[in-house]
Amino acid sequence: MATATEEPRTRHDAGARAGTPAISLEQISKAYRSGGEDVQAVRGIDLRIEQGEFFSLLGPSGCGKTTTMRMVAGFESPTSGTVRLHGDDVTGVAPHRRDVNMVFQSYALFPHMTVFDNVAFGLRRKREASGEIRRKVAEALELVELNGRERTKPGRLSGGQQQRVALARALVNRPSALLLDEPLGALDLKLRQAMQMELKRIQRDVGITFVYVTHDQGEALTMSDRIAVMNGGRVEQLGTPAEVYERPATRFTAGFIGTSNLLSGTVAGRSGEVATVRIEGAGEVRASCDAPAGARVDLTVRPEKIAMEAEEPAGDRARLAGTVTEVVYLGSATHYTVRLGDGSEVVVFRQNASDAASAAERGETVWVSWRPEHAYALPG
Amino acid sequence: MTMAATREGKRGRTARLAPYALVLPGWLWLALFFVAPIASVISMSLMTGGLAAGYTFTFEIGNYARAVELYWEQILRSLLYGGLATLLCVAIGYPVAYWIAFKGGAYKSTYLLLVLLPFFVSFVLRTISWGFILSDNGVVLGTLKSLGLLPGDFGVLNSATAVVFGLAYNFLPFMVLPIYAVLERMDHGVVEAAHDLYAGRVQAFVRVVLPMSLPGVFAGVIMVFIPTSADYVNATVLGGADNTMIGKVIQTQYLVNNAYPLAAAITFILMAALLIGIFSYAKALGTEQVMEVQAR
Numbered sequence: 001m002a003t004a005t006e007e008p009r010t011r012h013d014a015g016a017r018a019g020t021p022a023i024s025l026e027q028i029s030k031a032y033r034s035g036g037e038d039v040q041a042v043r044g045i046d047l048r049i050e051q052g053e054f055f056s057l058l059g060p061s062g063c064g065k066t067t068t069m070r071m072v073a074g075f076e077s078p079t080s081g082t083v084r085l086h087g088d089d090v091t092g093v094a095p096h097r098r099d100v101n102m103v104f105q106s107y108a109l110f111p112h113m114t115v116f117d118n119v120a121f122g123l124r125r126k127r128e129a130s131g132e133i134r135r136k137v138a139e140a141l142e143l144v145e146l147n148g149r150e151r152t153k154p155g156r157l158s159g160g161q162q163q164r165v166a167l168a169r170a171l172v173n174r175p176s177a178l179l180l181d182e183p184l185g186a187l188d189l190k191l192r193q194a195m196q197m198e199l200k201r202i203q204r205d206v207g208i209t210f211v212y213v214t215h216d217q218g219e220a221l222t223m224s225d226r227i228a229v230m231n232g233g234r235v236e237q238l239g240t241p242a243e244v245y246e247r248p249a250t251r252f253t254a255g256f257i258g259t260s261n262l263l264s265g266t267v268a269g270r271s272g273e274v275a276t277v278r279i280e281g282a283g284e285v286r287a288s289c290d291a292p293a294g295a296r297v298d299l300t301v302r303p304e305k306i307a308m309e310a311e312e313p314a315g316d317r318a319r320l321a322g323t324v325t326e327v328v329y330l331g332s333a334t335h336y337t338v339r340l341g342d343g344s345e346v347v348v349f350r351q352n353a354s355d356a357a358s359a360a361e362r363g364e365t366v367w368v369s370w371r372p373e374h375a376y377a378l379p380g
Numbered sequence: 381m382t383m384a385a386t387r388e389g390k391r392g393r394t395a396r397l398a399p400y401a402l403v404l405p406g407w408l409w410l411a412l413f414f415v416a417p418i419a420s421v422i423s424m425s426l427m428t429g430g431l432a433a434g435y436t437f438t439f440e441i442g443n444y445a446r447a448v449e450l451y452w453e454q455i456l457r458s459l460l461y462g463g464l465a466t467l468l469c470v471a472i473g474y475p476v477a478y479w480i481a482f483k484g485g486a487y488k489s490t491y492l493l494l495v496l497l498p499f500f501v502s503f504v505l506r507t508i509s510w511g512f513i514l515s516d517n518g519v520v521l522g523t524l525k526s527l528g529l530l531p532g533d534f535g536v537l538n539s540a541t542a543v544v545f546g547l548a549y550n551f552l553p554f555m556v557l558p559i560y561a562v563l564e565r566m567d568h569g570v571v572e573a574a575h576d577l578y579a580g581r582v583q584a585f586v587r588v589v590l591p592m593s594l595p596g597v598f599a600g601v602i603m604v605f606i607p608t609s610a611d612y613v614n615a616t617v618l619g620g621a622d623n624t625m626i627g628k629v630i631q632t633q634y635l636v637n638n639a640y641p642l643a644a645a646i647t648f649i650l651m652a653a654l655l656i657g658i659f660s661y662a663k664a665l666g667t668e669q670v671m672e673v674q675a676r
């Protein structure tokens with residue numbers, strides 16, 4: 001293989017090929033053999049990750065995120081399919097010859113080396129001049145706000161600081177993509193949130209493509225330019241955070257990202273984009289839906305799109321009556337659970353604004369309503 | 381409230397004393413089996429007299445002078461043989477430990493058992509068996525000679541080589557086990573990180589795996605170097621008159637000649653030499669490194 005003998009490519013020639021995706025995965029699959037049986041970890045994924053993008057792989061544990069990322073880094077070879085970095089087929093290329101760097105979940109810092117030597121490791125392997133190494137390491141440590149700790153061994157740093165060293169150690173090489181496997185998983189909530197902002201800032205500053213693996217939907221929504229929602233070794237949906245949140249394409253995505261209400265009903269009639277859906281025992285609502293009359297559909301509505309009031313709302317809002325079964329006060333907001341006539345429950349989020357209408361109590365009868373375009377039928 | 385406070389106080393005192401109470405048996409053990417014998421060896425090495433007349437403490441430094449004068453050759457030879465056997469153990473034991481830890485898969489414990497298997501036979505018996513096997517007309521050499529593959533006067537026994545190989549053979553598991561223990565619990569992610577940062581197999585080994593396994597090597601070297609330097613069985617069984625090691629001299633002086641003070645002086649010289657050797661070795665490796673990585 002021609003690329004196998006080359007030095008790792010630098011970003012200079014990477015930039016020269018603007019237009020080609022930084023990473024493309026073409027129909028990659030991976031089966032592990034374990035205990036005499038094949039475990040299908042990844043089942044045919046197609047992805048194009050653009051240059052400079054903050055791209056997240058989001059999905060529950062065991063859905064194949066780590067496997068996908070390890071195939072990009074070169075630690076696993078796909079059972080079938082092609083991995084391309086900047087258009088070059090690297091499918092069989094060893095990890096140390098790929099111009100991507102990984103931030104491991106366990107950080108995997110070298111415990112016997114100082115922070116400086118950890119960060120300088122990649123540059124030294126690439127045989128850069130020592131002055132250059134010193135300059136770049138200082139710059140990288142500055143970026144993660146760890147200057148002054150060069151002589152410290154990783155064992156003496158806090159979890160958050162180790163995380164930053166791991167990041168600096170990868171970033172200092174200016175790879176064409178940085179792969180991060182649940183990098184914040186081991187940090188506590190406060191630190192995790194601070195690091196999310198930090199990572200986003202760093203990514204904007206350096207302009208390197210980030211591929212970010214997480215099972216935390218909030219994290220993915222906050223940080224990403226685009227998200228691939230994965231489930232069972234497949235990509236369920238690909239889109240911007242707003243797209244996957246507002247328009248989940250599948251039942252799985254709707255359930256996995258945020259809270260969503262699912263209402264089962266039958267299409268009773270339609271006018272253009274909007275159909276009337278009859279929910280047995282609860283009433284009729286209008287929703288955006290292209291299923292033909294008579295089809296059974298699942299409607300989804302996000303809890304914050306739902307209004308709740310004591311009187312039946314006027315106008316063209318979709319509305320149903322129900323009984324409040326649960327009230328959860330969360331400080332800035334309150335979450336209500338309302339049981340509808342068909343026995344299904346919807347969750348309603350309501351901001352605790354000072355001028356908000358008086359709160360509902362358990363057992364009260366209320367009307368829930370939403371604009372028809374905020375409810376739509378899930379395909380399938 | 382007050383009662384609770386008193387109980388707290390009591391528990392606090394017990395909790396504070398508990399660690400000391402727990403190490404007490406350890407201290408007693410050390411005092412009884414380490415400090416006492418050493419003190420007795422040192423005081424014996426400064427005595428004069430004989431078995432019949434009894435020994436008296438005369439602060440006889442001359443015992444040391446005599447020991448060095450008479451046996452410097454055996455002392456140096458012992459350190460040399462011990463050192464060579466230790467090197468041989470590292471050279472053979474490291475790859476074995478590495479292979480079992482990283483490539484052993486589901487059979488790791490089986491392979492370890494194989495390494496330990498010779499230990500189920502007594503040390504002396506094992507060495508004597510090698511004596512039989514390698515004797516000039518024994519199974520191996522005899523057969524090769526009768527096939528005309530070796531000259532008739534060829535021999536392995538009664539040589540430094542036989543002694544060093546015998547020592548290395550007998551103490552190999554002491555090298556394999558500590559190295560294996562370190563490699564086995566090493567986070568494999570660290571090796572992957574090295575590969576990810578452009579290190580090939582050799583670089584990843586030299587820069588990451590080897591330095592991280594040094595504490596195991598250090599432990600192995602100590603566990604092999606000390607007993608091999610003081611060993612007398614291998615030199616007696618596999619070596620000849622020219623390969624006497626200091627262990628044999630000490631044994632003879634104690635048990636045959638009953639020259640207790642001289643024997644004690646030699647013992648103490650050997651111990652000092654080993655300690656100096658080990659400390660300079662630890663220094664060369666970097667004590668901080670050895671201890672710090674060990675502590676993790």
Ligand SMILES: Nc1ncnc2c1ncn2[C@@H]1O[C@H](COP(=O)(O)OP(=O)(O)O)[C@@H](O)[C@H]1O
Nearest residue numbers: 032034039041060061062063064065066067068
């Ligand atoms: N080395 C392996 N050997 C066998 N099965 C594996 C291995 N690594 C992962 N798997 C399996 O592949 C599936 C996907 O794992 P992984 O990619 O780690 O998922 P995720 O990172 O999304 O949690 C899981 O069912 C897991 O048990």
Ligand SMILES: [Mg+2]
Nearest residue numbers: 062065066067
């Ligand atoms: Mg994972």
